[in-house]
Amino acid sequence: MNWILIIVCIAVGIGLLLPMIQKRIVYKKLTEYLEQGKYKEFEQVLDGFWCTFSYRPFNREFMRLNAYFMQNDAKKINQQIHDLFEKIKMNDEQRSLVAKRAFYFYLEQEKYEQAKKMLDICLQHDSNQVEVETMQLMYSILGERKSEHIRDIKARLEPLKKETDAYTNPAKRVRIGVFEYLIGLQYSYLHNKKESKKYLENALQHCKGTTYEVQIQALL
Template identity: 55%
Template sequence: MRRKFKNEHILGGIILTGLFIILIIAIGILWIFPKFMKQRIYKKMTDALSHKEYAELDQILDSFWCTFSYKPYNREFMRLTSYTMQGDRKKIEEQYESMFQKLRMSKKQKVPLAKRAFYFYLETSQFGKAQEMLSICKEDPNQNEYHVMQMMYDILAEKKSNHIQEIKKNLDQLKTQKDAFTKEANRVRIGVYEFLIGLQYHYLHNTKTSHSYLESALKHCHHTPYEPMIQEMLRQ
């Protein structure tokens, strides 16, 4: 009897040990597999974007594994990026409206989205919506960026001309940087500053100075949403 009890005790210990090992393996799989799938899905999405395979990207974003791996905000932000790359204004507008109306967002998520929407609405002359986005961006901890956005709204929407000296100072500082004209982002910023200065001189009826800044801005804002706006101004 003792031997039988001992054998049963050993067998029970082996079974418990086996179950414990299986449990550890299962936990490991449940922890590692989602991470693996998330990385795999991310690579698929970025590959589709880089190859401009937008229909395929939509299928990935709506797939089970993407829904399982990524939160709605991240998926819809990627969809917004796709529409932006396609230059589809209607889809971009619908996506902004959908995201602000349907998604629950933290301040950390809402402010960056509002910034992006602000520039889109400003560039498409939807000033009422741009103002709504600007009011959201008041909560941005980066108040320097918010100040620049406020100046852009003043100039483009309200046609104010009281920011010439400040923007000239920003422009001069930017031009002193080593990569001012070689780095695309800085080159475009230079063009935007020149555009904003040119606009303000236009409001002041100083056509000669206005055209001088706008012609320079046109070179630096080539292939950007500002290019047609600058061209329109130069035709006036």
């Protein structure tokens, strides 16, 4: 009887551990293929049995969306955003996560109507009010071409520039560049060429290698 109990316990343990182990193996393969730029192999694993078994539909399709972003494939990104909202069941947090990615994508594509829809989703579901306020600010400047936020953005920019790793931390450097871009853009709306050029030239330096670089160059 004891041997039967031991065998059952071992079987249950294996049954519990196997999905966890397999999930880690699948995740490692997915990560490696993304890092190597092997997107065809990435999608083969993503659509394979073990990934379908290990991950929920939202997680798989959100990983697919991230892969499309890495490929900078606007057509596939747009379709995947649509499919996520139309075909995948999502909770509020997941809807907000997708909407946030989509919002910045649509801003870059100058698709302001779609960006507004994504902003509205975040306003309804996102608990990070600071980030949502920044999104509202960006939409106001880029989508509605308003120029009333110069003072507000300068107030955010100055403390950021004084941080010790402001220009060595890539994320902070780009954030500084984006703020400078938004200020320069507003000065261009006001036809203040001198101030606009000053901020846009700084923004170009701090946003090198990002999607903002082309937009800033066009303005200059």
